[in-house]
Amino acid sequence: VYGSIPDVFELTRNSGNGNAELTWRSSLLSATAGLRADKTDGFRTVFSPNAGMNLRLGERGPHLKASWGKGYKLPSFYSLADRLVGNPALKPEYSRSFDVGLESVVVHGYLRPSVIYFHNSYRDLVDFSSQLFRLVNLSAATTQGVEFSMAIPVNSRLDFNTHASYMSWTLQNDTEPLRDEPHWISGAGVNFKPMARITLHAESQWVGRRYDFSVPLPNVPAVGGYSDTNFSASYTLNRSWTAFARVENLWNSHFHEFIGFPNPGAQARVGLIYRIR
Numbered sequence: 001v002y003g004s005i006p007d008v009f010e011l012t013r014n015s016g017n018g019n020a021e022l023t024w025r026s027s028l029l030s031a032t033a034g035l036r037a038d039k040t041d042g043f044r045t046v047f048s049p050n051a052g053m054n055l056r057l058g059e060r061g062p063h064l065k066a067s068w069g070k071g072y073k074l075p076s077f078y079s080l081a082d083r084l085v086g087n088p089a090l091k092p093e094y095s096r097s098f099d100v101g102l103e104s105v106v107v108h109g110y111l112r113p114s115v116i117y118f119h120n121s122y123r124d125l126v127d128f129s130s131q132l133f134r135l136v137n138l139s140a141a142t143t144q145g146v147e148f149s150m151a152i153p154v155n156s157r158l159d160f161n162t163h164a165s166y167m168s169w170t171l172q173n174d175t176e177p178l179r180d181e182p183h184w185i186s187g188a189g190v191n192f193k194p195m196a197r198i199t200l201h202a203e204s205q206w207v208g209r210r211y212d213f214s215v216p217l218p219n220v221p222a223v224g225g226y227s228d229t230n231f232s233a234s235y236t237l238n239r240s241w242t243a244f245a246r247v248e249n250l251w252n253s254h255f256h257e258f259i260g261f262p263n264p265g266a267q268a269r270v271g272l273i274y275r276i277r
Contacts, residue, residue, distance in 0.1 A: 097119065177211040240275050
């Protein structure tokens with residue numbers, strides 16, 4: 001039996017924001033500091049500071065990178081007013097995050113590894129509750145993890161790259177999981193330029209299982225993991241026109257990124273890009 005659920009709503013809110021940023025650079029250090037102000041009808045003014053730095057440890061040494069910031073996000077109109085899962089009592093989300101990492105150039109510039117640790121904390125994070133069947137504010141959530149990447153330029157025509165990340169999460173005062181956030185993601189790619197006008201690119205990614213929820217399948221709590229491979233090629237016709245072709249999910253793998261939404265399989269598209277100079 002098929003049916004429809006009316007989902008028509010109308011909301012209006014006036015909002016404004018302002019940004020300011022200060023940047024300082026030297027031969028070994030670059031640093032930034034910024035501030036954002038948000039004001040929306042019915043909500044107090046919120047100030048969100050941020051700061052970052054990139055320090056080179058010696059003339060040919062690695063780069064030490066770090067950033068810190070606060071964030072603020074209002075619930076979307078859908079989250080507030082959707083007739084099925086909306087919640088007009090939702091509060092804005094607040095976040096605080098920092099990351100620190102090291103990027104290096106080794107083996108005479110032919111290997112560029114980097115590793116980053118990140119930590120994010122959220123207050124009143126908006127997420128779906130399958131028990132209440134509506135969007136709710138989580139009292140507190142924390143995510144943290146490590147990202148690793150490496151670029152391997154073989155020569156001017158060929159380079160490889162790979163990356164991997166692992167993230168853990170913790171929810172306070174809540175028995176439900178954090179949805180749609182896999183613990184790990186990894187991937188690898190290659191770029192090849194056999195001729196001046198031709199560029200070839202191939203990439204694969206592997207995504208771990210993640211918690212999800214779908215009304216038709218309430219007893220299926222998770223979806224994934226899966227992998228897919230994409231391939232693309234481009235040919236520069238002249239300074240303005242470039243022709244391209246791309247195949248997504250090259251091996252026609254069958255998987256669900258979200259419960260109830262199967263991947264359609266291999267897809268191909270071709271086109272032209274025009275650049276206005």
